[in-house]
Amino acid sequence: xxxxxxxxxxxxxxxxxxxxxxxxxxxxxxxxxxxxxxxxxxxxxxxxxxxxxxxxxxxxxxxxxxxxxxxxxxxxxxxxxxxxxxxxxxxxxxxxxxxxxxxxxxxxxxxxxxxxxxxxxxxxxxxxxxxxxxxxxxxxxxxxxxxxxxxxxxxxxxxxxxxxxxxxxxxxxxxxxxxxxxxxxxxxxxxxxxxxxxxxxxxxxxxxxxxxxxxxxxxxxxxxxxxxxxxxxxxxxxxxxxxxxxxxxxxxxxxxxxxxxxxxxxxxxxxxxxxxxxxxxxxxxxxxxxxxxxxxxxxxx
Amino acid sequence: xxxxxxxxxxxxxxxxxxxxxxxxxxxxxxxxxxxxxxxxxxxxxxxxxxxxxxxxxxxxxxxxxxxxxxxxxxxxxxxxxxxxxxxxxxxxxxxxxxxxxxxxxxxxxxxxxxxxxxxxxxxxxxxxxxxxxxxxxxxxxxxxxxxxxxxxxxxxxxxxxxxxxxxxxxxxxxxxxxxxxxxxxxxxxxxxxxxxxxxxxxxxxxxxxxxxxxxxxxxxxxxxxxxxxxxxxxxxxxxxxxxxxxxxxxxxxxxxxxxxxxxxxxxx
Numbered sequence: 425x426x427x428x429x430x431x432x433x434x435x436x437x438x439x440x441x442x443x444x445x446x447x448x449x450x451x452x453x454x455x456x457x458x459x460x461x462x463x464x465x466x467x468x469x470x471x472x473x474x475x476x477x478x479x480x481x482x483x484x485x486x487x488x489x490x491x492x493x494x495x496x497x498x499x500x501x502x503x504x505x506x507x508x509x510x511x512x513x514x515x516x517x518x519x520x521x522x523x524x525x526x527x528x529x530x531x532x533x534x535x536x537x538x539x540x541x542x543x544x545x546x547x548x549x550x551x552x553x554x555x556x557x558x559x560x561x562x563x564x565x566x567x568x569x570x571x572x573x574x575x576x577x578x579x580x581x582x583x584x585x586x587x588x589x590x591x592x593x594x595x596x597x598x599x600x601x602x603x604x605x606x607x608x609x610x611x612x613x614x615x616x617x618x619x620x621x622x623x624x625x626x627x628x629x630x631x632x633x634x635x636x637x638x639x640x641x642x643x644x645x646x647x648x649x650x651x652x653x654x655x656x657x658x659x660x661x662x663x664x665x666x667x668x669x670x671x672x673x674x675x676x677x678x679x680x681x682x683x684x685x686x687x688x689x690x691x692x693x694x695x696x697x698x699x700x701x702x703x704x705x706x707x708x709x710x711x712x713x714x715x716x717x718x719x720x721x722x723x724x725x
Numbered sequence: 726x727x728x729x730x731x732x733x734x735x736x737x738x739x740x741x742x743x744x745x746x747x748x749x750x751x752x753x754x755x756x757x758x759x760x761x762x763x764x765x766x767x768x769x770x771x772x773x774x775x776x777x778x779x780x781x782x783x784x785x786x787x788x789x790x791x792x793x794x795x796x797x798x799x800x801x802x803x804x805x806x807x808x809x810x811x812x813x814x815x816x817x818x819x820x821x822x823x824x825x826x827x828x829x830x831x832x833x834x835x836x837x838x839x840x841x842x843x844x845x846x847x848x849x850x851x852x853x854x855x856x857x858x859x860x861x862x863x864x865x866x867x868x869x870x871x872x873x874x875x876x877x878x879x880x881x882x883x884x885x886x887x888x889x890x891x892x893x894x895x896x897x898x899x900x901x902x903x904x905x906x907x908x909x910x911x912x913x914x915x916x917x918x919x920x921x922x923x924x925x926x927x928x929x930x931x932x933x934x935x936x937x938x939x940x941x942x943x944x945x946x947x948x949x950x951x952x953x954x955x956x957x958x959x960x961x962x963x964x965x966x967x968x969x970x971x972x973x974x975x976x977x978x979x980x981x982x983x984x985x986x987x988x989x990x991x992x993x
Contacts, residue, residue, distance in 0.1 A: 440898045441819025448812035449827055451868035456834050459842035459849070466844065518741055521734055535981075536742035539749065542973045544927035546945045547966045550952045551748045554755065554763055554959045561751065561766035599745060600988070607989050627730070656838045659929045663949055681840045681930075688844050689934060695844045702841035709836050 466699035472692045483700035493701060495675045496683040499586065503679070504654045504712075507590045512646060515598045519605035520635055525614070534606070538599040545596070549663035552592040553579065582676035585665045589677055592660055597653075601646045608642040609635070644720040651712050655705050656681050680705050752970075755963035763959040777960040784961060785947050786939070787968065794943040794969075797862050797932075798925040804867045805921045806914055813876025814902055818888070828877075831870045839930060847934055861935045862943075866925060872917055875987070879913040880906075916987030919980060923973055944969040 470479040487493050522534060540548065555561050556578035563575040578588045612634070620630045636643070658681040665677040678686075680701060687698035755763050758771035781787060816828045846865055847856075855861040883906060891901045907914070929945045936942060942950075948969060951962050977984055 438819070438821060441815050441821060441824060443899075444815025444819065444902070445812045445824060445827065448808050448868050448873055449831070451808065451864075452831055452834060452870065455846065455865040455868060456837060456842060457830075459845035460834075460837055462845035462848075463841050518738070521737055524734070527734070533738045533742050537738075537745045539977075540745055542923075542977045543748075543970055544929070544945055544973070546927070546929050546949050547970055548748065550948060550957075550962060550966065551752055551755075553952065554957075554962075555748065555751060555766075557764050559765050561768060564766040595744070595748070603985060603988060652836060652838070656840060658840075663952060666953070681838070684840045684843075685930070685934075688847070695848070699841075699844055702838065702844070705838045706836075706841050709838060713836060 463699040463702055466696050467703055469696040470694065471696060472694055476696060479696070483697050486697060487700065487704070492675055492678070492683060496678045496680045496701075497704070499675075499677060500655060500657065500679045502586055503590060503593070503657055504651065507593050508647060508650045508654055510590070511594045511598050512601060512643065512650065514594065515601035515646075516605050516635070516639070516643070517631075518598070519602045519609055520631055522602070522606060523609040534602075538603055540596050540598075541600045543596065545659035546663050548596050549592060549660045552588065552595075553664050556588050579665050585677050589657075589660055589664060592664060593654070593657075597650070601650070604642050604646055605639060608639045612638050640720055644716060647716055648713055651716070652709055655709055655712075658682055658685065752963050752966055755959060756967055758960050760957065760959045760961075763963070773960050774964070777958075777964045780958065781961045781964050784958070785951065785965075787947070787965070789940060790942050790944050790947045791968070793859065793941060794926060794945070797859055797928075797943060798922050800859075801863045801866050801925045802918055802921040804863070805869055805872055806918055808867055809869065809872035809917065810876045810907070810910070810914070811902070812873045813878075813880050814883075814906060816873070817877045817880040818883075828873075831873055835870045835874075843931065843934060846931075850935060856935060857937045857941050858935075859941070862928075862932050865931065866928070869921070869924075872921065875917055875920075876913065879910065883910065912983060912986065915980065915983040918987075919976055919984050920987040922976070926973065 467483055468478060468480055469476045470483060471477055518537060522530060524530075527533075543551075557563075558575050558577060558580075560578075562578065563572070566572045567575065576584050578584050616634055617630060620634060625633070657679045661677045661679050661682055662685075684698045684701050687694055687701065751768070754768060754770050756777060757774040758767055759773050759776075762771060762773075816824055842865075850856055850858075850861045887905055887909065888901060891905050896904065927945060928943075929949065932943050932946055933949075936946065944965070948962060948965050951957065951965060952959075
């Protein structure tokens, strides 16, 4: 073992190594690890304001009879089930269409489609809110081209308000995911596509038999990141629909994160119960990540 | 490719581009129109820009909000770059069994939703009397595990020969990091810095919880509260959104390569 060999650790080097990572590790312990454990402890307690008592699994029991929680859980899953696949499929299609050497204005298209990523979640939600009003530009355009007979209540109707949230998120994140796929596509040898072309495989067939299988690791990565993002949805629903649709009590677009916020900072704070709801998100993220890993792993190895 | 397919390809990409860009045009036109015009879907430039800008100045203290956002974003970006690069460097070049375990734990913590830690964080800062302070906004964001991961991935390209040469020259391990590693990894720092700045600049939920007085509010908080009015002054809000989005748009166009590199850092 040479003295200068990379990763060779004599005793002093071992301590030096820890010196490099100690600040980050300590910060993560204080501002992530401790809060996560503290949340778990809190989830067994209940009370309003400052008085707390141990309730064990009482909060979990309460979840099952809590209608707002059920609505928030349902909404969060509707966003997840529809939005993530729509967005990732669209991103993958755009990336494959863009991945053409002979394409003109390629950089221009790519920049345009990627541009939504520079907006903050709050800013674009408000832009969408101003476009999707009852007399807004979206309705008047759709009316003008006779796609709809009467204005759609994009922000107030329980169903359409969810559609608006899904459209908005898709607008913001499709280009982001497209960039990952484009980077992946550049690593695929173009000869594979040429060979497929000679064999007479259609573009659609090439997409399913070459592009999708070869991009599987990136698709897995983007779908896990999108899952984590969608299950934590907060900024958009708060700023776009206020969680409410026609009246806040309808909770037509409320998400789990928003409900946790409401329970902690809007109503008389019940941190214990809010912590329990937050663990529901942790639970689902873990489960869904495992499922996605399994699905990708089966055909990969 | 047949001609039909070619037409379809360009048509598809053109529509996707127009849809992507339209809200930006809407934002720029909106800033020159009155709230009533915007609500009624007017898609032409108007003459209200100066009026909107003046009203914005009367409704909120935009200078304070901008300065709060800038302070928070710049300080947290600098701290994050230093802490994450030290850690990424340490995890990659001083591998050991226990460090790998710590590293795995850090990566797993990326999956923890912010909602699950915000309540204890809030209580912690309340105990320290740090509610409504810029420090409280910054502290929880400066150990971002993704950044540590990003620096570790990029450290794999750091030349071993350079490291060895520096040791021969008698530099200690921290001097190597400071005088050799940082200058050679400039593009990694640029990419990570852009992502860190944007994340902090656009942050909403945590500042919403921890910042309470008007004097501490960031741009995102100001914009959100303007739009939650019963009759939002959209023209005024559009001016505010343009101001808030300008820095990130400039960064994007001036440093597009680093921007994309930073984003893709995770899939290398």
